[in-house]
Amino acid sequence: MKKHNPKFKIFLKIPSFIKNQVMSYPNDSLDNSEYPMKFEVLQKCSRSKARLSKLTLPHAVLETPQFMPVGTQGALKGVLPSQIRDLNCNLILGNTYHLGNRPGTCILNQAGGLHKYMNWDGALLTDSGGFQMVSLLKLAKVTEEGVSFQSPHDDSMMMLTPEKSMEIQNSIGADIIMQLDDVVSSTLDDQDRMEEAMLRSIRWLDRCIKSHKRKKDQNLFPIVQGGLNMKLREQSVKELVKRNTAGYAIGGLSGGESKDDFWRAVSLSTDFLPLEKPRYLMGVGFAIDLIVCVALGCDFFDCVFPTRTARFGCALVDEGQLNLKKNTFSTDEKTIDENCDCFTCKTYSRAFLHMLLNSDEVTVCQLISIHNVAYQMRLMRRIRDSIRNDTFPEFATNFINRFYLSDTSKKTNAKNIPDWVIEALKSVNIELI
Amino acid sequence: MGKSFGNFIAMKDYITYLSVHDNSKSYQNGFNEGKKIAIWSKRGKTLISSDIFDEFIKNVHFDIVECPYDDFDGSVESKKQIRKAMERTKSFVDWFFGDQREKFKNTEIIMPLVGNNDLENRKYFTEHLKNSNYKFKGSIYHGFERDKSSLTITDVQKYKKLIQIVDNDITMDGDENKFKIFSLPARPDQVVEAVELGFDIFTGTYPYVITKKGYATIFEPKNDLIKNPQHETEDYEVSKKRIKLDDAESEKLNKEDLVINLNDKKFSEDFGPLKKNCTCYSCKNFTRAYIYHLLFTKEISAHTILMIHNISNYFEFFEELRNSIENDYFNNFKKFVLNQFKRE
Numbered sequence: 001m002k003k004h005n006p007k008f009k010i011f012l013k014i015p016s017f018i019k020n021q022v023m024s025y026p027n028d029s030l031d032n033s034e035y036p037m038k039f040e041v042l043q044k045c046s047r048s049k050a051r052l053s054k055l056t057l058p059h060a061v062l063e064t065p066q067f068m069p070v071g072t073q074g075a076l077k078g079v080l081p082s083q084i085r086d087l088n089c090n091l092i093l094g095n096t097y098h099l100g101n102r103p104g105t106c107i108l109n110q111a112g113g114l115h116k117y118m119n120w121d122g123a124l125l126t127d128s129g130g131f132q133m134v135s136l137l138k139l140a141k142v143t144e145e146g147v148s149f150q151s152p153h154d155d156s157m158m159m160l161t162p163e164k165s166m167e168i169q170n171s172i173g174a175d176i177i178m179q180l181d182d183v184v185s186s187t188l189d190d191q192d193r194m195e196e197a198m199l200r201s202i203r204w205l206d207r208c209i210k211s212h213k214r215k216k217d218q219n220l221f222p223i224v225q226g227g228l229n230m231k232l233r234e235q236s237v238k239e240l241v242k243r244n245t246a247g248y249a250i251g252g253l254s255g256g257e258s259k260d261d262f263w264r265a266v267s268l269s270t271d272f273l274p275l276e277k278p279r280y281l282m283g284v285g286f287a288i289d290l291i292v293c294v295a296l297g298c299d300f301f302d303c304v305f306p307t308r309t310a311r312f313g314c315a316l317v318d319e320g321q322l323n324l325k326k327n328t329f330s331t332d333e334k335t336i337d338e339n340c341d342c343f344t345c346k347t348y349s350r351a352f353l354h355m356l357l358n359s360d361e362v363t364v365c366q367l368i369s370i371h372n373v374a375y376q377m378r379l380m381r382r383i384r385d386s387i388r389n390d391t392f393p394e395f396a397t398n399f400i401n402r403f404y405l406s407d408t409s410k411k412t413n414a415k416n417i418p419d420w421v422i423e424a425l426k427s428v429n430i431e432l433i
Numbered sequence: 434m435g436k437s438f439g440n441f442i443a444m445k446d447y448i449t450y451l452s453v454h455d456n457s458k459s460y461q462n463g464f465n466e467g468k469k470i471a472i473w474s475k476r477g478k479t480l481i482s483s484d485i486f487d488e489f490i491k492n493v494h495f496d497i498v499e500c501p502y503d504d505f506d507g508s509v510e511s512k513k514q515i516r517k518a519m520e521r522t523k524s525f526v527d528w529f530f531g532d533q534r535e536k537f538k539n540t541e542i543i544m545p546l547v548g549n550n551d552l553e554n555r556k557y558f559t560e561h562l563k564n565s566n567y568k569f570k571g572s573i574y575h576g577f578e579r580d581k582s583s584l585t586i587t588d589v590q591k592y593k594k595l596i597q598i599v600d601n602d603i604t605m606d607g608d609e610n611k612f613k614i615f616s617l618p619a620r621p622d623q624v625v626e627a628v629e630l631g632f633d634i635f636t637g638t639y640p641y642v643i644t645k646k647g648y649a650t651i652f653e654p655k656n657d658l659i660k661n662p663q664h665e666t667e668d669y670e671v672s673k674k675r676i677k678l679d680d681a682e683s684e685k686l687n688k689e690d691l692v693i694n695l696n697d698k699k700f701s702e703d704f705g706p707l708k709k710n711c712t713c714y715s716c717k718n719f720t721r722a723y724i725y726h727l728l729f730t731k732e733i734s735a736h737t738i739l740m741i742h743n744i745s746n747y748f749e750f751f752e753e754l755r756n757s758i759e760n761d762y763f764n765n766f767k768k769f770v771l772n773q774f775k776r777e
Contacts, residue, residue: 074726078733082718103726107702111722119718347443358475362733 029056035246036175037219039278045392048428049270049297052387055278057175058217059115060090060123064278064299065383067290067376068093068125069307073102074118077307078366079373081120087342087374088381090122091175093302096168097132101152105171113173124174125302127282128165134183142182144200162207170214176280178249179208181223186257186265191229198225198232202239209243221280223251224269228261237272247278250298254283263292263424270297287318287379288403291396292424294383306372311365313357316375318399319406322350324368329354342374343367393430400425400432435492451495453502456617457638457645459584462505468524470503483528495540497571501525502545504576506617515549519558522547530567543614544569546599549576555595559602571634572603573614584642586617589626596630618642620691621652621750622774625767628754635751640743643692644736647728649707650743652691652773654750659757659765691773693721695739700725713745 030036038056042063045051053064069076069084070093076084084092094114103117111117114124133147134140139157140149146161165180181204182197205222212220222240226233240248250269253262266281273279278299284290285303293301306316313325315336322329322336332350344353344367356364386395404417422432439449454460454472464471469480481501490498502525503518522545528534529542544567548555574596578587604611615624615632618639627635643650693700693707706716707724715724715738727735750770757766 073730073732074723075730075732075734078737080718080734080737098730102730103701103722107722107726110702111704111720117720117723117726119723349441352441352443362736365733366737 030058035215035219036217037246039247039276041276043388043390045295045387046390047393048295048396048425048430049267050294050383050387050392050428051275051297051299052384053278053299055299057091057123057219059121059175062090062123063384065290065294065380065387066091066300067285067380068300068302069373069376070095070302070304071118071120072304073098074114076373077311077369078362079307079369081118081122083343083370084120084373085122087370088377089373091125091300092120092122093125093127094172094174095132096126096129096165096172096178097136099126099172100129100168105168108171108173113171115173123176124172125176125280126169126172126174126178128178128180129160129168130165130180131183133160142197142200144203146180162204163211166208166211166213170212170218173214174218176219176221176247177212179205179220179222181205181225181251184225184227184252186227186252186255186261188227191232194227194229195232198227198236201225202236205240205243209245219246221245221247221249223249223282224273225252226265227252228257228265230264230268233265233268234272237269241272241274245277247280248273249280249282251282253281259418259420260423263296263420263427266293266298267296267424267427273297285376287316288400288421290379291383291399292421294387295392295396295425295428295430306376307369310368310372313353313364313368315353315368316372318402320403324350324353325357326354336371337375340371340374340378342371344371345374396425396430397432435490435494437494439494439496441493448497449495450497451490451499452616452636453499456636457584457641459581462507465503465518465521468521470501470521470525483525486525487528487534490537490540497541497543499543499573500529500545502547502575504545504547505549506575506577506579508578509549509551512551512554515551515554516557518549519547519554523558523561526562526567527565530565530569541570544572544603546572546574546603547576548599550578550592550595552595552598555599556602559599562603570610571612571614573616574599575616577617579617584618585620585639586623589619589623589630593630600631620774621654621747622771624750625754625770628758629767637744637747640740640747643743644739646694647696647735647739648692648694648743649724649739650692650746651708652746652750652770654746655753656769659769660760660762695721695724695728695735698725701729707739707742708746711742711746713742715739715742715745 030038036058040054041051042054043052050065055062055064068091069089072095074094076092099108099114108114108117115121130147133149137149137152140147146159146164148157148159151158160180162180169177179201181201184194184197188194201223208220212218222243222245224233224236224240226236250266253265270279279297280300281293281298283303284293284301285305290301309316309321314321314323317337329350334350335345335348336350336353337345348367353364353367382395383392386392400417400421417432425432437445439445439447460473461471464478466480469482471478472481483501486501503521505518509515526545530544544562546558548558577592579585580587612633613631614634615627616636619627619635620639624635640650700721703721705721707721708716719738724735724738727738754766757763
């Protein structure tokens with residue numbers, strides 16, 4: 001039985017839209033690969049679990065650890081594709097839920113996939129749509145079949161199944177796609193529900209693998225679940241590893257749980273995941289979190305934070321954030337960050353951006369987004385370089401010390417270095433004090 | 434000399450121009466008091482007097498500055514009102530052009546020409562300028578009526594006679610090297626009409642006004658056939674090029690302004706560029722369908738992309754306009770442009 005959802009105009013004739021997609025990629029090194037992806041660990045940190053690797057995808061080659069900015073609706077908040085390229089970023093994320101609604105698979109098929117539609121020739125990753133559904137929609141209900149929800153447009157009941165999620169993601173054409181998982185909040189106390197979700201996610205993974213029609217172009221990643229229950233998480237990882245996929249995502253975290261629980265869950269996940277495959281940690285983007293999770297063995301990350309905070313006039317720096325709306329910046333002739341060489345920092349002063357925040361919101365959002373993405377890219381590059389030179393522990397220590405002892409943190413009454421950061425790094429042989 | 438505004442906005446190689454009002458927005462007329470005029474911002478009304486304005490331009494340097502003035506961007510019935518506005522403008526002009534004020538060497542102040550649609554008041558004003566023997570290199574006409582929704586001038590020809598009379602009055606003997614500024618957003622056909630009346634500089638807000646609505650201009654900025662001065666552009670010859678659209682609403686839009694409304698759902702599956710054969714960055718990289726999607730999902734990239742196209746189109750037109758004057762085919766060019774925008 002297949003329900004035809006009027007909003008998700010899915011084409012059941014598969015061959016036509018496959019033909020529309022470009023089949024020749026810049027990386028023919030993937031021709032003989034088992035998956036349309038190659039992952040090679042180049043260097044390991046001699047103390048922590050951090051590693052420097054090379055990731056080859058159909059549309060891009062990049063080094064990890066790396067951060068993926070989020071282009072939710074097929075655009076990166078005011079930053080054009082060629083500008084993203086100029087920021088040395090070649091992997092971004094798109095949201096299946098949003099894109100499945102607007103523009104929808106029909107138009108994406110006609111366009112030949114999201115790459116062509118938005119004119120982005122770098123790599124793309126899409127999530128399954130499940131998370132947005134559960135968090136954004138009223139009456140979203142999970143059954144064994146899938147996620148049933150009320151359409152935001154006409155109030156009719158619709159269903160997102162693992163098969164449908166695959167279909168939409170096949171249509172979008174991203175280099176990496178996510179399984180549909182049964183998403184449960186990490187702060188949920190109900191262990192029975194947690195276990196049910198974890199086991200169901202495995203069954204849904206198998207359905208996803210079966211209905212994934214473009215295995216030669218797109219890498220399907222399973223998502224490790226289990227919340228903060230270490231036993232469940234371990235079980236989840238072990239089951240997923242049996243499926244022999246190109247890489248793994250660590251999910252079910254970054255949802256309001258305590259940082260102390262968070263890092264332990266991440267570390268356990270990486271302990272059991274295979275070393276020779278990439279680990280994608282979902283929903284992490286703050287500098288401190290990135291550094292800690294790199295130390296714990298994660299390879300790439302995504303988060304809306306940098307582009308979202310730009311909209312509110314906040315620029316990222318090593319010490320935290322600069323809220324350029326504040327009047328103290330009205331006469332500040334310095335650039336956002338003297339160490340940054342993005343277009344915004346090469347051209348404009350903080351005073352100018354402060355003025356723009358009061359008049360031209362479109363332009364200033366674009367300028368700050370450019371800087372924030374540049375900042376994330378530069379941070380990850382510094383992390384990679386330090387692993388390359390086996391000085392990652394020193395880099396982490398210096399950065400974290402500066403961050404927690406800076407003016408910005410003093411003003412917000414932040415303590416000295418939080419315990420969770422100290423313990424997390426201690427667990428991988430990095431002593432902060 | 435004050436701090437350079439050009440440096441502040443990272444455009445130090447550009448000429449900077451300070452205007453009194455933002456003509457890309459529809460602002461309130463009136464609300465002035467005594468010798469002060471009201472200017473509008475997000476915070477509301479601020480009253481500006483001559484010395485406040487002078488203090489500002491002393492501290493922040495602009496290459497060209499509009500002298501503050503008072504007039505109306507719509508037609509006004511009451512001669513008394515127009516007279517009052519004209520008198521207020523006079524007080525500003527007396528301050529900025531009078532002998533007692535120390536002139537800045539590097540800042541050119543533009544003479545405002547006010548009087549709305551009333552020839553009598555216009556003449557009072559120019560009489561005063563002549564009698565006071567004020568020196569100025571550039572002037573700007575205010576007080577023309579503009580359309581409330583499109584924000585462009587309603588009709589250039591309406592002011593033709595008035596402009597010719599006022600021009601005559603303010604031209605000193607043998608002094609042709611004065612430039613004239615046209616202060617309202619203008620479509621290409623209106624620009625051409627204004628150029629014929631001697632205008633030299635135009636405000637560049639037309640592309641912005643268009644972009645804000647989610648529109649893209651699709652008029653043709655040039656045509657190689659007309660470059661030959663011998664070529665006779667038939668009155669309706671090039672109107673065949675006009676784009677035909679299905680529904681009455683777009684036909685109307687198309688006929689009047691030659692723009693397409695990217696908010697319209699019909700573009701959601703149109704994978705062509707904004708304008709065929711356009712060589713701008715936007716047309717080379719993005720489709721109408723994608724831009725529709727960006728507008729629909731309220732992504733700000735839409736505005737960036739549309740603005741790039743609209744500015745390119747407009748500036749290409751200006752370049753061709755200058756070419757046509759320099760190379761003696763302005764008449765053909767004029768017909769070519771007016772034909773596109775002609776209302777049937």
